Amino acid sequence: MALQMVLFRMLVLVMMCSVLNAFEGASNVINSSCSEYCGNVSIPYPFGIENGCYVEDWFEIVCRSSNDSYDLGFPKPYLKKLDLEVLKIDMDFPGQVSVNYPIFSSCTDGTNSKKNLQLEKSPFIFSATNNSFIAMGCNNSALMLSIFPDDSISFGGCNSPCDRAPFTNRSHCNATNCCQTTIPSDLQEFSTTMQPKSSYNNGSSKCKYAFLVDQNWFETNFTEPNQNMSVPVVLEWGLDNTTFYSLPTMKNMTAREYKNSTYNCGWWLTLRNFTGRICVCRSGYGGNPYLLGGCGDINECANRDLNTCTLDTRCENTEGSYRCVAAKNTKLSIIIGVSTSLGVLFLIFSGCGSYKVIKKRMRIKRKEKFFKQNGGLLLQQQLSTNNEVNVENTKLFNSEELEKATDCFSVDRIIGHGGQGTVYKGMLADGRIVAIKKSMVIDEEKLQAFINEVVILSQINHRNVVKLLGCCLETKVPLLVYEFIPNGTLAEYLNGQNEEFSPTWDMRLRIAIEVAGALSYLHLAASSPIYHRDIKSTNILLDDKYRAKVADFGISRSVAIEQTHLSTLVQGTFGYVDPKYFRSGQFTDKSDVYSFGVVLAELLTGEKAISSTGTRDTKSLAAFFVSSMEENNLFNILDSQVLKEMEKEKIIAVANLAKRCLNLKGRKRPTMREVAMELEANQMSQKLAFDLQQKYGEIEDVKIEISEQCDVVSISTMSSMDSAIATSSFDTKPLLISS
Structure with missing residues (x-):
C-alpha cells in the first residue's frame, strides 16, 4: 500500500509538471505582467502593450476603445508609431501583421492624387505575396507610383472598364467596373493617382476608388466600397541586427547552443537602410521562437494530417518528431518479423549495387519533382516550339556543384538583390568565376519571367550581352548561372x-x-x-x-x-x-x-x-x-x-x-x-x-x-x-x- 501511494504521488507530480510546461510553452509574452490579448487579438512577443513587453518602439501596441458605436467601445490594438489598427499578428514565415488601411476615393471628374503611408526606415513592408492593387469605378485609370529605398522608382496600375450593370456584391474583380494587379516586392512607400479615362458613365455612382487590399480577404469578404471604408492590408516585418541580438533567445548564446536550439533565425530581406531577420521554430516544434523555451514539441500523433502512420501501425510522439511502431497483434508481429528478416537478408546479399540503384532512383524522382515544379515542362515546350533557340551551350548544372561553388549559398557570397531573386558570386570546379541567380519562391508570374529569360538568352550570341552559362531546375527554386561581371553597373x-x-x-x-x-x-x-x-x-x-x-x-x-x-x-x-x-x-x-x-x-x-x-x-x-x-x-x-x-x-x-x-x-x-x-x-x-x-x-x-x-x-x-x-x-x- 505504501508503495502504491508513493507511485500515485509521483504520477500526480509528473502530471502537474506536464501541465506547467504546457502552460509555459503556450505563453506568447515575455513575462506574466504583459497582456496577451487586446480585445480578441493575440499580441505575441516581440509585439507588446506595456513597457518592457515589446522588443523596440516600432512593435509597441496601444490598446484603446473603439469610437465605433457598432463595437460598443470594445478595445482594439493599434501600432502606435503608424496609428494603424491591428487585425492579426502571424509568427510564421515570413512574419506578418494584418492592419486596417483606408481606401483612396474620389467623387470628382478631375485627376486626384494621394501620398500613402510611408514605411521607410521601419521594419515593415507591404507584402507583395498577399496584397493586390485594386481600382474600381466606371472608366477609372489608377496609377501606383512606387518609391524604393535605393531611390529607384517604378509604376504600375490598371484601368477598370465601364459596364452598364452596376457593381453588386461580387467577391472579386471580374473586369466590370473593377481591375486588379500585383505590387512590387520590398515596397515601403507609394502614391496613388486616379484620373477618368473618358466622360462616359453608366449611370452608377461617379465615385472611383483605388486601394491596396489583402487578396484572400478581398475574394471572400468584399462587397461594395464606400468613401470612409478601410480594408485589411498585410505588412511583413523583421528585426534589424541590433534588435535581433537583444532578443532573450540570442543574448549570450554560443554557436553550439544556437545549433542545438529549437528555433532557427535567418535573413528576411535587405533594403538600403534596413536588414531584416526573422525566427521560426524548427521542424517538429511550434510556438513563439522569440522567447526562451517558446518553441515546444508538436504532438504529431494527435493530428492525423501530421503523421504518415498506417492503420497497421501505432504512432508514438518523440521530441521534435514521431515514429510508427507495429500494433500489438501476434500474427501481424510474426509477419512483420519474417518480412523484416527477409528484407535484411535481401539487403545484405544485394550489397552496394542495390543501394546505389535505390539512391539513384530517389535522386531522379526528386529532380523530376523539382523540374516540373520549376517550369521544366514549360521550358521544354518553349524550346520545342522555337527553332531559333540554341541550347547546345546552355549547361544543366547539378545542385551539389552550385552549392559547393557558393559555400552553400552563404550570405557572404551575396553580390546583389533583384526583383526576381538574389545573386551570389561563386567559383566552379574548373576555376571559372560565375554569378548565380537564386530565384524567389516561384509563383506563376515569376515562373513566366524565369522561363522567358532562359529562352531569350539562349537565342543571343553577342559579346556585349551578358552570357547565360546554364541553369539548374532540380532544386527547390530555380537557379540561373551567368558569366561574372566584376565592375558593377x-x-x-x-x-x-x-x-x-x-x-x-x-x-x-x-x-x-x-x-x-x-x-x-x-x-x-x-x-x-x-x-x-x-x-x-x-x-x-x-x-x-x-x-x-x-x-x-x-x-x-x-x-x-x-x-x-x-x-x-x-x-x-x-x-x-x-x-x-x-x-x-x-x-x-x-x-x-x-x-x-x-x-x-x-x-x-x-x-x-x-x-x-x-x-x-x-x-x-x-x-x-x-x-x-x-x-x-x-x-x-x-x-x-x-x-x-x-x-x-x-x-x-x-x-x-x-x-x-x-x-x-x-x-x-x-x-x-x-x-x-x-x-x-x-x-x-x-x-x-x-x-x-x-x-x-x-x-x-x-x-x-x-x-x-x-x-x-x-x-x-x-x-x-x-x-x-x-x-x-x-x-x-x-x-x-x-x-
Missing part, C-alpha cells in the same frame, strides 16, 4: 562609386557604342527580333576592361520578323519608359531607342534618369535634357569631365543624337542601327583628329585639315552604313541548332 560608375577609374569621355562614348551595337543586334541580327523593354543604366554591367554588357532579360520579348509591335501591359522603369508606349500599350523597337536615349543623356550629363534632389526643373532627365537643348543651355548641364575632354562640335553631335532618340514621336526616332553608326562615326573622326595632331603638332592649318577629314569620314561612313555595321560593333555569329 553603369549607374554606379557614373555616380562616382569607382574612384580608381573615372568615366572619361572616351570610355563613355565606347560604352554607348557597345550598348547601341548590342541593341541593334537584338533588333536586326538575332535569329528573330528581340525587344529588351527595360534598358537602363542599372541593367548595363561593366566587365574587367569596362566593356558594356546588357543584362536582365526578364521582361524581354521575341517577336516575329514581320511583326511591328507588341501589345502588352505597361512594364519597365519610370524615367526610361517610352511615353508613346505608356499611352498606347504598344511596344516597338523605337521604344528601346527612347530608353537608350535616356542612357545617352546620363552619359553626357552624369545625372540620374529621375532626380530625387529637386535641383532640376523637372524630375525627368529626358524632359530636362530636351528643354535645355531647345533653350541653347546644353553646356550648362553637361558633366564637367565631358566638357574638359571633348570638342564642342563632337559633343553637340552626340547631344543631337540623344535628342532625336528622345523624340516623343516614335517614327521620327532613328533605328538602333543608325544610332550605332553615328556614334562610331563620331569616335572615328575623334581618333583621326588625334592621330593628325600627334603627327603635325599644334598648328592652326592642321586643325583645318583635321576638320575637313572628319567631315569626309562622317559622310563616307553614313553612306556605307551596311558594310560598317558588319565589321565594327556587332557580333553577328549565327546561332546553331542541333538536329
Whole structure:
C-alpha cells in the first residue's frame, strides 16, 4: 500500500509538471505582467502593450476603445508609431501583421492624387505575396507610383472598364467596373493617382476608388466600397541586427547552443537602410521562437494530417518528431518479423549495387519533382516550339556543384538583390568565376519571367550581352548561372562609386557604342527580333576592361520578323519608359531607342534618369535634357569631365543624337542601327583628329585639315552604313541548332 501511494504521488507530480510546461510553452509574452490579448487579438512577443513587453518602439501596441458605436467601445490594438489598427499578428514565415488601411476615393471628374503611408526606415513592408492593387469605378485609370529605398522608382496600375450593370456584391474583380494587379516586392512607400479615362458613365455612382487590399480577404469578404471604408492590408516585418541580438533567445548564446536550439533565425530581406531577420521554430516544434523555451514539441500523433502512420501501425510522439511502431497483434508481429528478416537478408546479399540503384532512383524522382515544379515542362515546350533557340551551350548544372561553388549559398557570397531573386558570386570546379541567380519562391508570374529569360538568352550570341552559362531546375527554386561581371553597373560608375577609374569621355562614348551595337543586334541580327523593354543604366554591367554588357532579360520579348509591335501591359522603369508606349500599350523597337536615349543623356550629363534632389526643373532627365537643348543651355548641364575632354562640335553631335532618340514621336526616332553608326562615326573622326595632331603638332592649318577629314569620314561612313555595321560593333555569329 505504501508503495502504491508513493507511485500515485509521483504520477500526480509528473502530471502537474506536464501541465506547467504546457502552460509555459503556450505563453506568447515575455513575462506574466504583459497582456496577451487586446480585445480578441493575440499580441505575441516581440509585439507588446506595456513597457518592457515589446522588443523596440516600432512593435509597441496601444490598446484603446473603439469610437465605433457598432463595437460598443470594445478595445482594439493599434501600432502606435503608424496609428494603424491591428487585425492579426502571424509568427510564421515570413512574419506578418494584418492592419486596417483606408481606401483612396474620389467623387470628382478631375485627376486626384494621394501620398500613402510611408514605411521607410521601419521594419515593415507591404507584402507583395498577399496584397493586390485594386481600382474600381466606371472608366477609372489608377496609377501606383512606387518609391524604393535605393531611390529607384517604378509604376504600375490598371484601368477598370465601364459596364452598364452596376457593381453588386461580387467577391472579386471580374473586369466590370473593377481591375486588379500585383505590387512590387520590398515596397515601403507609394502614391496613388486616379484620373477618368473618358466622360462616359453608366449611370452608377461617379465615385472611383483605388486601394491596396489583402487578396484572400478581398475574394471572400468584399462587397461594395464606400468613401470612409478601410480594408485589411498585410505588412511583413523583421528585426534589424541590433534588435535581433537583444532578443532573450540570442543574448549570450554560443554557436553550439544556437545549433542545438529549437528555433532557427535567418535573413528576411535587405533594403538600403534596413536588414531584416526573422525566427521560426524548427521542424517538429511550434510556438513563439522569440522567447526562451517558446518553441515546444508538436504532438504529431494527435493530428492525423501530421503523421504518415498506417492503420497497421501505432504512432508514438518523440521530441521534435514521431515514429510508427507495429500494433500489438501476434500474427501481424510474426509477419512483420519474417518480412523484416527477409528484407535484411535481401539487403545484405544485394550489397552496394542495390543501394546505389535505390539512391539513384530517389535522386531522379526528386529532380523530376523539382523540374516540373520549376517550369521544366514549360521550358521544354518553349524550346520545342522555337527553332531559333540554341541550347547546345546552355549547361544543366547539378545542385551539389552550385552549392559547393557558393559555400552553400552563404550570405557572404551575396553580390546583389533583384526583383526576381538574389545573386551570389561563386567559383566552379574548373576555376571559372560565375554569378548565380537564386530565384524567389516561384509563383506563376515569376515562373513566366524565369522561363522567358532562359529562352531569350539562349537565342543571343553577342559579346556585349551578358552570357547565360546554364541553369539548374532540380532544386527547390530555380537557379540561373551567368558569366561574372566584376565592375558593377553603369549607374554606379557614373555616380562616382569607382574612384580608381573615372568615366572619361572616351570610355563613355565606347560604352554607348557597345550598348547601341548590342541593341541593334537584338533588333536586326538575332535569329528573330528581340525587344529588351527595360534598358537602363542599372541593367548595363561593366566587365574587367569596362566593356558594356546588357543584362536582365526578364521582361524581354521575341517577336516575329514581320511583326511591328507588341501589345502588352505597361512594364519597365519610370524615367526610361517610352511615353508613346505608356499611352498606347504598344511596344516597338523605337521604344528601346527612347530608353537608350535616356542612357545617352546620363552619359553626357552624369545625372540620374529621375532626380530625387529637386535641383532640376523637372524630375525627368529626358524632359530636362530636351528643354535645355531647345533653350541653347546644353553646356550648362553637361558633366564637367565631358566638357574638359571633348570638342564642342563632337559633343553637340552626340547631344543631337540623344535628342532625336528622345523624340516623343516614335517614327521620327532613328533605328538602333543608325544610332550605332553615328556614334562610331563620331569616335572615328575623334581618333583621326588625334592621330593628325600627334603627327603635325599644334598648328592652326592642321586643325583645318583635321576638320575637313572628319567631315569626309562622317559622310563616307553614313553612306556605307551596311558594310560598317558588319565589321565594327556587332557580333553577328549565327546561332546553331542541333538536329
